[in-house]
Amino acid sequence: MTISILCLLLPLVALYFCDRLPDRAQNFVMPSLVTVSMVALWDLGVVLSGSTVFPTPLQTWDGFIELLDSNRLWGDIIASLFRVSWGFFLATAVGIPLGLVVGWRVRAFTALNPIIQGLRPISPIAWIPIAILWFGIGDGAGIYLIFLASFFPVTVGTMAAVRNISLVHQRSAENFGLEGMELFRRVVLPAALPQIITSLRIALGVAWLVIVAAEMVGMDSGLGYLINDARNAGSRYDLVVATMGVIGVLGIGLDLLIRQLEKFDEVRWGYVKR
Amino acid sequence: MSQSNPMQKPKVVFEGVSKRFQKGKESLHVLNDINLTVHDGEFVCLLGPSGCGKSTLLNIAGGFESPDSGRVMIDGEEVDGPNSRRVFVFQEYGIFPWASVWDNVALGLRDLDQAERSEVVQRTIDMVGLTGFEKSFPMELSGGMKQRVEVARALAVSPDVIYMDEPFGALDSLTRLTMRSEIIRIWEQEKKTILFVTHDVDESIQLADRVVVLSARPGEISEIVEVDMDHPRDLGSPEYGKIKNRLYQLLGVSHTI
Numbered sequence: 001m002t003i004s005i006l007c008l009l010l011p012l013v014a015l016y017f018c019d020r021l022p023d024r025a026q027n028f029v030m031p032s033l034v035t036v037s038m039v040a041l042w043d044l045g046v047v048l049s050g051s052t053v054f055p056t057p058l059q060t061w062d063g064f065i066e067l068l069d070s071n072r073l074w075g076d077i078i079a080s081l082f083r084v085s086w087g088f089f090l091a092t093a094v095g096i097p098l099g100l101v102v103g104w105r106v107r108a109f110t111a112l113n114p115i116i117q118g119l120r121p122i123s124p125i126a127w128i129p130i131a132i133l134w135f136g137i138g139d140g141a142g143i144y145l146i147f148l149a150s151f152f153p154v155t156v157g158t159m160a161a162v163r164n165i166s167l168v169h170q171r172s173a174e175n176f177g178l179e180g181m182e183l184f185r186r187v188v189l190p191a192a193l194p195q196i197i198t199s200l201r202i203a204l205g206v207a208w209l210v211i212v213a214a215e216m217v218g219m220d221s222g223l224g225y226l227i228n229d230a231r232n233a234g235s236r237y238d239l240v241v242a243t244m245g246v247i248g249v250l251g252i253g254l255d256l257l258i259r260q261l262e263k264f265d266e267v268r269w270g271y272v273k274r
Numbered sequence: 275m276s277q278s279n280p281m282q283k284p285k286v287v288f289e290g291v292s293k294r295f296q297k298g299k300e301s302l303h304v305l306n307d308i309n310l311t312v313h314d315g316e317f318v319c320l321l322g323p324s325g326c327g328k329s330t331l332l333n334i335a336g337g338f339e340s341p342d343s344g345r346v347m348i349d350g351e352e353v354d355g356p357n358s359r360r361v362f363v364f365q366e367y368g369i370f371p372w373a374s375v376w377d378n379v380a381l382g383l384r385d386l387d388q389a390e391r392s393e394v395v396q397r398t399i400d401m402v403g404l405t406g407f408e409k410s411f412p413m414e415l416s417g418g419m420k421q422r423v424e425v426a427r428a429l430a431v432s433p434d435v436i437y438m439d440e441p442f443g444a445l446d447s448l449t450r451l452t453m454r455s456e457i458i459r460i461w462e463q464e465k466k467t468i469l470f471v472t473h474d475v476d477e478s479i480q481l482a483d484r485v486v487v488l489s490a491r492p493g494e495i496s497e498i499v500e501v502d503m504d505h506p507r508d509l510g511s512p513e514y515g516k517i518k519n520r521l522y523q524l525l526g527v528s529h530t531i
Contacts, residue, residue: 168364168365168367168368169368169370171338171356171362171364171368172362172364172368172369172370172381174338174356175336175356175357175358175361175362176358176361176381176382176427176431177356177357177358177382178381182384186370186373186381187370190370190372190373191370191372193372265374265411266372266373267372268411268413269371269372269411269412269413270371272413
């Protein structure tokens with residue numbers, strides 16, 4: 001407890017000294033100190049309130065080690081990642097081609113846009129009963145829900161990207177006689193690609209949010225299920241919070257992974273501030 | 275030899291071109307009865323105030339828009355759509371930011387075989403002074419260099435006519451001067467017919483054989499001014515000043531401030 005109180009003072013000390021640090025050290029030191037003091041605040045809060053249910057940071061860490069040792073964590077991580085990757089992959093495989101066609105062909109847009117926009121605002125969570133009805137409890141329902149969660153951002157993002165292609169680029173393509181598949185390959189797809197990648201990022205983020213909720217309600221494995229299970233099996237809130245931490249770290253990992261797509265020369269132009 | 279010699283072959287002929295735009299309930303009369311003959315190898319500037327329809331006239335000649343009445347003939351054939359024999363150099367950057375300089379310049383050469391294409395692309399890149407930047411992407415280039423890529427892309431297909439819609443408008447004034455002399459150098463070398471839209475009086479006198487002055491909307495040809503000066507032109511000569519005065523007068527502004 002004394003340590004925590006001392007830790008709380010760290011940012012103040014840092015504020016005093018931070019001007020003397022080089023810029024790059026500041027970028028690392030400041031966020032680290034803020035994090036440390038937040039953890040200290042958490043620790044003090046639990047100790048002062050006298051709660052026996054809510055875990056301290058140390059208890060959470062012990063819970064995390066226990067999860068690692070039990071081998072259970074890996075199985076649940078794999079279950080969640082499996083559903084997310086398949087659902088996301090299928091959504092991409094259907095959504096990108098569909099978005100390209102609907103965005104490019106005015107008639108396809110007129111016909112399909114209303115139904116896409118009409119289904120889009122329905123939360124994937126609302127589909128859980130139907131997913132279970134169709135696929136039963138298990139991976140099928142999870143993959144289906146992730147498909148729904150990622151399909152709309154990917155399709156709508158791709159559609160918008162194609163419709164945003166600038167008139168000059170369209171005219172350049174026309175002027176140099178590009179048609180059909182060649183027009184698609186050389187202009188439509190590359191012009192839309194930066195925005196498509198952004199929509200993939202959004203979709204993956206949503207998918208990661210939805211899988212936890214879906215597993216809490218309608219599945220018997222995965223990180224969402226682990227949270228529910230830990231609570232039901234004797235209020236193990238240390239395991240609940242530890243799992244939350246794992247979900248957060250994996251979410252950051254997934255985002256970093258998909259951001260690698262933004263680094264190719266062919267799309268970097270789309271992320272430059274103008 | 276004057277470029278506007280009537281004995282020369284007509285290249286682009288505007289015959290009574292008129293155009294209206296529907297803007298809500300209002301109908302904008304943009305161009306009214308434009309008659310103009312541009313000769314083979316001639317450099318003609320369309321000069322006029324903003325909104326006078328000079329870009330629209332160029333878009334019609336390029337086949338991107340169609341006139342309400344009248345027509346545009348090129349080599350005796352009516353223009354009915356875009357064609358890579360007549361290439362646009364755009365106002366904003368029309369080159370593809372997702373493709374390298376090399377791939378941009380090669381855009382119109384898809385029908386050539388590999389060896390021939392490489393030869394033409396390299397020669398064109400050298401001509402506009404971008405040697406060494408073949409693999410660069412447009413975002414890595416300055417505004418002037420991007421515009422050179424755009425010019426190279428147009429020249430590579432060796433078109434009959436090049437349309438330029440205020441191509442140097444976004445450049446700083448020094449780069450603009452350099453680009454003008456570059457374009458004249460290339461034009462003298464390649465002898466293409468160039469139709470160049472600008473609202474910059476100096477630009478038109480520096481570049482054109484003839485300056486076509488358009489009136490404010492509805493755009494009509496108010497006068498065609500001949501610039502009978504050899505390149506490189508002396509921007510301080512009395513002749514230059516005389517033409518400049520004349521153009522300002524036609525545009526209805528005084529340049530003595």
